[in-house]
Amino acid sequence: MADLNKAELIVDKAFKLAEADPRLYGSFIEHLGRAVYGGIYEPDHPEADGEGFRKDVMDLVRRLQVPLVRYPGGNFLSGYRWEDGIGPQKERPSRLDLAWKSVEPNLIGTDEFMSWARKIDAEVNLAVNLGTRGIEAARNLVEYCNHPSGSYWSDLRIKNGTKNPYGIRTWSLGNEMDGPWQIGHKTAYEYGRLAAEAGKVMKWVDPSIELVVCGSSNSAMPTFPEWEATVLTETYDQVDYISIHSYYGNSGDDVLEYMAQSEDMNRYISTVVSVCDYVQAKVRSRKKMMISFDEWNVWFHSSEADKKQEPWRIAPPLLQDIYNLEDAVLVGLLLITLLSHADRVKIGCLAQLVNVIAPIMTEPKGEAWVQTIYYPFMHASLYGRGTVLIPAVISPEYESKDFGPVLYLASTAVYNEESSGLTVFAVNRDPKKEMELSLDLRSFKGASAVDHIILDGPDPKAVNSAKAQAVQPRKGKLPVEESGSWTVTLPALSWNVLRFGV
Ligand code: AHR
DSSP: OOSEEEEEEEOOTTOEEEEOOGGGGEEEOOSSTTSTBTTTBOTTSTTBOTTSBBHHHHHHHHHHTOOEEEESOSGGGGGOOGGGGSSOGGGOOOEEETTTTEEEOOSSOHHHHHHHHHHTTOEEEEEEOOSSOOHHHHHHHHHHHHOOSSSHHHHHHHHTTOOSOOOOOEEEEOSOTTOTTSTTOOOHHHHHHHHHHHHHHHHHHOTTOEEEEEOOSSTTOTTTTHHHHHHHHHHTTTOSEEEEEEEEOOOSSOHHHHHTTHHHHHHHHHHHHHHHHHHHHHTTOSOOOEEEEEEEEEOOTTHHHHHTOOSSBSSOOOSOOOOBHHHHHHHHHHHHHHHHTTTTEEEEEEEOSBSSSOSEEEOTTSOEEEOTTHHHHHHHHHHOOSEEEOOEEEOOEEEETTTEEEESEEEEEEEETTTTEEEEEEEEOOSSOEEEEEEEOTTOTTOEEEEEEEEOOSOTTOBOOSSOOOSOOEEOOOOEEETTEEEEEEOSSEEEEEEEEO
């Protein structure tokens, strides 16, 4: 057996998929575990700024160039009273958060979070509670945030210290309403009607906003994809995006089976696109529905520890997954999958951002440090802006138990005309063999290889910590050109970023 896989990639700028919406590189902060308290906010930390936000954490977030952050939940959202989180901090109530069996002190609310988001230069996708609340609370929140002045809620915002409206563009209509675990779980029809009516009046308050309606919590939900069909039938005219979520985990020791899981995301998106287009035809609309994949990541490492957590504490250490190299490569595969659907997926939110299934971790009163998954996400966000091309991928394949034939090579290419750059993202799924990749850049005559960034390592289970960065990107050998074809080696089980000047 050869100790090397051979694969080929043909990239041509004539084959355009779509402009990558920068919001594909969004993320998510929920009032959950140590994401907010002890994560972005730790007023007695030496790095805290005047508002109590950790500057070291903000620096790490800025390096990711996250354009949008979804807030405040998640499951937390479905029991949240947003009015508890505004006004003088000392007067705010502490409440039981039933979703995570925690105590929510409400020290951070809408105004503080908007201030934090400005500091990291991100938009906020603000979510309204359609679990325990409804139309009135939702339209009031839009008025509080986006109406200039001269009404009860807009004047209250001004009284609370923010003169100009926030102008929040993207709003989510609830969270995972298909899930029995959700506070105020509904049938697709019940939710669809409520979302349509809430969305209608939210847009009456501010017609410039865009709305995201809840699709399925994952592709294994018994109600998928009928949920999408029913919800979209009820809401098609009001909404602009359908939200879907998915988390992946490694249940065994079969790396190739784990690496095949991006196929679930691929098929899930394709099915949701089909349902969107079916409903578009059914309701005779001219609008194309877009997708907001606003929760995605690897989530399984912390499951057992979380079962043992004491309830009713402020900021318990929940969902603190520590990610290894394999997880980072899977995150790379998921990013390639999102980019490969950039014509329909316009928003993506890596869930989450700090301490909770997150690329950034903090030690109480101590360091902020980055996990393995930080790197592929950063590379995609920095170098994956521009026009997503449709490359031809020619690769040997393997048989996955769950997904059938899967290619060893996963790849996509993004062309940025403005910066004259072409980036090829590539994963070699094989844990044992290197891959010799031939790149045919036919329409990019005179291209020059600029960089080859690799994330790999001898131990797929290696992790980072506050003390040691065992998994970090390194520079690889640049692709070499010979008679119009470029050749490069992708190490076994690796995430690769190949950058060309064109
Ligand atoms: O991100 C963690 C949780 O996962 C969110 O609260 C919920 O929406 C999803 O089930």
